[in-house]
Structures are given as C-alpha cells and as structure tokens.
Amino acid sequence: MAKIIDGKKISAEIKEELKVKVKEYKEKGIDITLAVIQVGNDPASSVYVNNKKKACEFIGIRSLAYELDENISEKELLDIIEELNNREDVNGILVQLPLPEHINEDKVIEAISPLKDVDGFHPMSVGALSIGKKGFVSCTPAGIIELLKRSDIDIAGKECVVIGRSNIVGKPMAMLLLRENGTVTVAHSRTKDLMEVAKRADILVVAIGKPKFINADYVKEGAVVIDVGIHRNENNKLCGDVDYDSVVDKVSAITPVPGGVGPMTIAMLMSNCVSSVGLVKE
Numbered sequence: 001m002a003k004i005i006d007g008k009k010i011s012a013e014i015k016e017e018l019k020v021k022v023k024e025y026k027e028k029g030i031d032i033t034l035a036v037i038q039v040g041n042d043p044a045s046s047v048y049v050n051n052k053k054k055a056c057e058f059i060g061i062r063s064l065a066y067e068l069d070e071n072i073s074e075k076e077l078l079d080i081i082e083e084l085n086n087r088e089d090v091n092g093i094l095v096q097l098p099l100p101e102h103i104n105e106d107k108v109i110e111a112i113s114p115l116k117d118v119d120g121f122h123p124m125s126v127g128a129l130s131i132g133k134k135g136f137v138s139c140t141p142a143g144i145i146e147l148l149k150r151s152d153i154d155i156a157g158k159e160c161v162v163i164g165r166s167n168i169v170g171k172p173m174a175m176l177l178l179r180e181n182g183t184v185t186v187a188h189s190r191t192k193d194l195m196e197v198a199k200r201a202d203i204l205v206v207a208i209g210k211p212k213f214i215n216a217d218y219v220k221e222g223a224v225v226i227d228v229g230i231h232r233n234e235n236n237k238l239c240g241d242v243d244y245d246s247v248v249d250k251v252s253a254i255t256p257v258p259g260g261v262g263p264m265t266i267a268m269l270m271s272n273c274v275s276s277v278g279l280v281k282e
C-alpha cells in the first residue's frame, strides 16, 4: 500500500511551528511584515494573493497589500519596490506573477532586494542555491524537500528524476535534491525516451504542466512520486501531472492533488518570511 503524503497536514504543522516562532519574536518586540503586490485583478492571482494574506494573518505576520492598477507603468512599479527595499519595517516583498505584458518580469524580480526576496526568484538567490550559500529558496521545491524529510524519505544516494526545468520549480528542485545528496537527472521536452529516464527514479518529481501525463508505464515499482502539477479536469475537479489512479498501486509513496505539494508552497513562503528577520539590518 502506498503511503499518501499528506501535504495539508504537514503544511499545517509547519504553520503552527512558525506561529510559535513569530510569537517569540513579537515578545522580543520584533514584528514581521510582508509586502504583497498585485498588478491588475486576474481572478486566479487574486485567489493566490488572498490565500497568502490569510496565511500571514494566521501566523501573525503583518501583510501590506498593494493592489495596483493593471495599467501602472513599469517605472511606477519599480519605484514602489525600491521604496519597499528601503523600508526597515518591511522584511519580505512578493510580486504576484504573471504581470501584464507591458511590464518586464525579469526587471521586476531583479529589482527586489535579495534580502527581501521571499519568493527566491532573484538571480542572486538562485546563484546562492547553486553554490550552496545561504539565501531564499523558491517555495514549491523547498516545500517538496520538507514533504520528503517529514515523511522520513531519505534522499541521499537515491536516483532522483525531475521532469520539467522551469526556473521556479524544475531547476531549483534539481539543485535542492543535489544539496541533499541525491543523484539527479533533469528531464524536459527534448529528453529522448522519457519513459526510460523516469523509470530509473527512486524519487520522481513531476512538474510538466500537462494533466495526468505520467502513468504507471513511467514509474518504477516502489518509487516515490511527487506531483507538482495543478489542473482542472473535464469535471472541474483538481488533478495533477500524474495519473494518480494508474500509479498509486505501484509506488511506495505519492502526493495527491489536491492536498500534496500545493499547500506546502504557502507554508514555505511563510517560513521564508520568518527567516528574513534580521537580514535587513545586517
């Protein structure tokens, strides 16, 4: 029987732990503030932003909401970020992506101070991760490492295959698995014989962005499968990049969708906010 990795439960544990830490900081007179910037009112972005604000409230982090008009110029947005970079009372800055087309996302990401880059997208944060230095780590892959560790799944020495090489999931995921001493292969759309590569994996992380793409034929008996994908199926129900029903009897552990990787992303964002304390004044 496969172990179902319960991301909802693990993320709730992490949030409880963070709540205690935040309370301890408050008792020492230290407040934590996250600035959340949303440009325009894309409904999906609004849902994510609201969930982040709710998580802040639960943990005791102050959130500053910047709801900006979708026609705001790139310069005006960069000025707001600069002002937030300089504010000593702001620990973290988050710009909800995607941004409208007239704004260069890379420029915006690079404008955020690496000391406040709680999303872990700044090139300095990415560079620090690749050379094993301290820095913020992209929340979804960081959450996956927590899921594995808190489920007592060893990474060291394991064959780890990551399918997908995006900057926010696949690449940082590969770096983190490497940091944990996994033997890491990254597969992508140009990989020859994906099935053969995926089947080598003791730990298979799937971040393809295609509903139910990975079925039992891609999975080794007894593998651990982490499904990063989130989609709505034909019945408007959530599903992942993995065909859960097809693989569940073949694997030793698996994350469901919903309730697997998804809840961990916000928990790790909150964790990054808490660990940002002190960085600004250093």
Ligand code: NAP
Residues within 6 Å of the ligand: 140, 163, 164, 165, 166, 167, 168, 169, 170, 187, 188, 189, 190, 191, 194, 207, 208, 209, 210, 228, 229, 230, 231, 241, 261, 262, 263, 265
């Ligand atoms: P992305 O930027 O679209 O990247 C997808 C990756 O999959 C690319 O590297 C692409 O290869 C690769 N790929 C596409 N088709 C493939 C194929 N047939 N065979 C092998 N590789 C293939 O996606 P992402 O941002 O990493 O997100 C992936 C999924 O995770 C999406 O469903 C997204 O919604 C979800 N997601 C969930 C969370 C969460 O909190 N749970 C967070 C972020 C993302 P190329 O590079 O060669 O094009």
